[in-house]
Amino acid sequence: RAELLLHFQPLVEVGSGQIIAAEALLRWQHPQLGVVAPADFIPLAEETGLIVPIGEWVLRQACEQHRAWRASGHGRLRMMVNLSARQLRDEGFVDMVSRVLADTAMPAGQLTLELTESMLMEGSGCTVEVLERLRTLGVRLAIDDFGTGYSSLAYLKRFPIDELKIDRLFIRDIERNSGDAAIAEAIVKLGHSLGLRVVAEGVESAAQFAILSAHGCDFAQGYHFGRPVAAAAFPLPD
């Protein structure tokens, strides 16, 4: 019923403070219930398998939005799209991504697909193959909510990953909690020594940003820079 829509949240480059990417986030605007939170309908969509067509719609919609931004002179912006475990297991998944990229003329290198640690762990051997095929298409891969899943470090070398997104759990109290600060710093170092770029999620204050900047974190995302908003309200860089 055309009740789904995407919101976009900015990611900034820590060094320059410039907005360099948008993460697409799914929303359901229900006529009676109002905005239904993703946590309340994604699990059901996963269970029923509906996440497969929904996921395709999300990717296509995000790529179409990127095309519109490219047309208005924002060709350098990158787009981040979240994947679900079920999509990754779907036989036609890589072909679907390839088709959407072609249909929307999306420059593959500007698309990052986000996966969680648990998706990598629960997937069997075929996951590596699927990720390798996605990589061959030219898209980038990020691990979302890093540090809160199975936290098996073995997959960091086994899977073709480009970016780590530090879960906001470690950012929230980073000013007061020396344990969180140590973990965030260690993730940045770990990522860099593996040749990965590191994103901090859930940055809500200038003080948190300053700490992450001192640790050499590459990118940051959170309410301090912008909430998820409709495309028309997205703070496009100059």
Ligand code: G
């Ligand atoms: O799992 P993932 O990191 O993709 O989830 C993104 C979710 O986190 C979005 O629903 C978004 O609204 C929320 N979010 C984004 N930035 C912040 C933030 O700075 N603080 C908090 N508490 N939530 C955030």
Ligand code: MN
């Ligand atoms: Mn995400």
